[in-house]
Amino acid sequence: MQELMTAGGRPGYSTNEGTVINAVRRYGPVSRADVAKLTGLTPPTVTNITGKFLDMGLISKYRIGESSGGRRPLLLKINSGLSQLIIVNVRSEKMMGYVIDPGLCVHYEESENIKGLKEDEVLALLLDMIGRCRQAATVPVPAIGVVVRGPVRPEGIVVFALNIGWKNLPLKCIIEEKFQLPAFIENDAKALSNGEYYYGSVKDAGSMILLKVSHGIGAGIMFNGRLYRGINNSAGEVGHTTIDIGGPVCRCGNYGCLEALASEDALVEAVVKAVKEGQVSLIPSLAGGDVEQVTADIIYAAADAGDALALQSLSRVARYLGIGIANLVNTFNPELIVISGSIAKVSHHIADTLKQTVRDRAFESCSSVAEIRFSTASTANTLKGVADMLFAEITEPVWLSPR
Ligand SMILES: [Zn+2]
Structure with missing residues (x-):
């Protein structure tokens, strides 16, 4: 069983049984006909496998569903009581x-x-x-x-x-x-990315890139319901792509990474520097007079109160994120970009600038089809x-x- 977990990286979807049980778990209560549609397996195969799983108690009959013309379908769901x-x-x-x-x-x-x-x-x-x-x-x-x-x-x-x-x-x-x-x-x-795709607002998108922007910046690249992992599971380190060769040093040791310019930590650092240089702002008083206690949430509260430094700083972050996203949009031509992580809380301050930057910087053929969404349900x-x-x-x- 240990081999099952590790052999060849990520097996899992190799058997029809695994495919069926995962479909019932993800989409249940779900009819056998819909499991067949979702998995590409034939209805008799699905009936066979679900029959076996019903006998074993791995799945259970939920209720009779609504009919779309013919016989009312039996809906199946995973038995939640067997493991944790x-x-x-x-x-x-x-x-x-x-x-x-x-x-x-x-x-x-x-x-x-x-x-x-x-x-x-x-x-x-x-x-x-x-x-x-x-x-x-x-x-x-x-x-x-x-x-x-x-x-x-x-x-x-x-x-x-x-x-x-x-x-x-x-x-x-x-x-x-x-x-x-x-x-x-x-x-x-x-x-x-996997959670947002299957349990967030995405579901039907063929391709999605999720950018998680909080203390740092990471990404997940999904195609047809599968996460693209790269040759050794390192795909998605979008936060460490260079945006400005003369930019600030990043935690990774490189200069001008997207993370060093557009993460929440970069935002806090830039705001603290501006305050220390004498820029007038509400932010120090919101931080109890101690500029070292400034957090991204304090900057967001200041932006909501109309503070100019907070708004300018968020606008700069939005531009850098827009540049990073324009690069992704040109490279992958995805259907959907989701911006999540705690920065999604201030989508009302950054969305317009970010989307405009993507439109300005990416190829029209790529940016015109890429929907950009924010999601605040990251935890x-x-x-x-x-x-x-x-x-x-x-x-x-x-x-x-x-x-
Ligand atoms: Zn870096």
Whole structure:
């Protein structure tokens, strides 16, 4: 079973059974006819597989659905009571732990502040949190999922999580050794992209690029419901593409990266610098008179109050994001761009400039078909996205059965 989780990177969708159970889990309550349409399998194959799963108790009959002319269809849904996953989301300043079932209902959650902690303290806290979540689970736990910032190698090594100082940390091995359960380590923007695609407002888009803009900038690239991962799972590091060769130094060591110009941390840095240089603004008083305490949320509050420095700074961020998105639009010609992460809270201040910059900078043939949307549900959709990926990995029915 261990091989199932790791062999060749991401198996999961290789069997018809896995495909059917994932379709019922994602789209249920769903009719057999719709499962056939969604999966491209023939109706008899779907009937066979769902019949077997009904007998095994992996899925259940939900109710009789509405008829579209013929016989009223039987709707199927996943049986949520057979397994629960442990998910931990290691964010920049907070770590959140969850116990979640295949219907994506959360049974337990907790959070810890990790701001200012050292890398080994964050790891110890993570392991403790997983232990508590495991105790809180009420049915067998087939696997553990952890979401981190920054790139993750296919073998579950966190290459660098700049916010907490992890570098080349073999997190998957550490967790599997301690808990004797398969562990799955995922990048935050990829998890969020999957969640936004299947559980956010997207669903029907053939191609989507999600840009997560918060402390840093990451992206997820989805084509036909599949995340593009690249040769070693590093695709999507859009935050570290160069936007200005003479720009400020980035945390990655390069100069003028999109992240160094348009992330929330870059926004805070630019505002603090302007205040120190004497620019008049509401921001220092909103930060209790201490300019070192300025946060992105304080700048957003100042912008809502009409503060000129906050508005100018957000307009600059919007222009840089627009340039970054124009590059993506020209490169991938996607149907949809979703901007998520905490910057989505101020879409009312940045959307117009950002969209205009994309129109000005990208090819008309690309920008005219690329819809740009904002989504503020990043925490919820990151959890749903990673839980979905993890359940999809575990397509072998035995994983969903009590052991
Ligand atoms: Zn960089």
